[in-house]
Amino acid sequence: MPTNIAIKENIAQTRERITAAEKKFNRAAGSVSLLAVSKRQPASAILTALEQQQFHFGENYLQEALDKIDALQEQPIIWHYIGAIQSNKTGPIATYFDWVHSVSSLKVAKRLSTQRPKTLSDLNICLQFNVSEEDSKSGTTLEELCTLAADVAALPHIKLRGLMAIPQKTETFEQQRAIFHTVQQAQQHLIDAGHPLDTLSLGMSADLEAAIAEGSTMVRIGTAIFGPRKTAP
Numbered sequence: 001m002p003t004n005i006a007i008k009e010n011i012a013q014t015r016e017r018i019t020a021a022e023k024k025f026n027r028a029a030g031s032v033s034l035l036a037v038s039k040r041q042p043a044s045a046i047l048t049a050l051e052q053q054q055f056h057f058g059e060n061y062l063q064e065a066l067d068k069i070d071a072l073q074e075q076p077i078i079w080h081y082i083g084a085i086q087s088n089k090t091g092p093i094a095t096y097f098d099w100v101h102s103v104s105s106l107k108v109a110k111r112l113s114t115q116r117p118k119t120l121s122d123l124n125i126c127l128q129f130n131v132s133e134e135d136s137k138s139g140t141t142l143e144e145l146c147t148l149a150a151d152v153a154a155l156p157h158i159k160l161r162g163l164m165a166i167p168q169k170t171e172t173f174e175q176q177r178a179i180f181h182t183v184q185q186a187q188q189h190l191i192d193a194g195h196p197l198d199t200l201s202l203g204m205s206a207d208l209e210a211a212i213a214e215g216s217t218m219v220r221i222g223t224a225i226f227g228p229r230k231t232a233p
């Protein structure tokens with residue numbers, strides 16, 4: 001496990017990478033926010049990051065996340081769910097998270113909408129855009145995405161903020177950028193169709209520069225901040 005000092009230095013370095021990429025690719029200063037991905041990391045690591053004014057945290061595994069949310073409930077943390085969603089587990093996701101990046105069906109969106117407690121503000125939603133180039137059959141078509149976006153945007157108690165994607169790793173920066181470009185184009189298509197989207201959740205530890213070059217507004221960074229993850233318990 002990385003020491004507290006390592007986490008602090010890693011956060012500073014990650015912020016520098018983001019700032020440098022904003023400059024290099026003519027993005028407005030401060031237009032890219034940092035989501036610290038704390039899956040398979042202990043609550044103590046999150047507390048260290050909080051001391052560095054890092055407030056947004058992403059989690060993938062529901063039970064593990066709920067344990068940390070409970071342990072850290074006094075802290076001013078904004079929790080993002082970025083993992084696979086089982087439709088019978090939407091209740092706690094709708095209740096304990098502020099954001100969900102991984103919505104890919106109307107069924108799940110409807111459940112989150114119904115289960116979001118009315119006392120809370122709208123749940124922020126990103127649609128996961130499937131951009132696997134190898135097997136285009138499993139990818140989302142633009143037409144399907146447009147229909148889904150329109151249906152999701154019409155639901156109460158949730159707010160459609162944008163798209164998220166997890167592209168496969170490629171050999172070169174230019175290839176990585178080309179895939180991110182596809183996602184950015186899809187986002188623009190939805191904006192042109194009238195959706196007021198402001199979030200493009202793109203980029204991880206290894207490819208945040210390519211993502212920022214293509215318009216990412218939120219990079220999801222795990223290992224570059226917290227070091228290698230513990231394996232599944």
Ligand SMILES: *Cc1c(COP(=O)(O)O)cnc(C)c1O
Binds near residue numbers: 039060204220
């Ligand atoms: C694990 C994960 C990340 C962080 O990946 P790193 O390579 O550790 O930065 C980002 N997004 C999603 C959806 C993840 O599952």
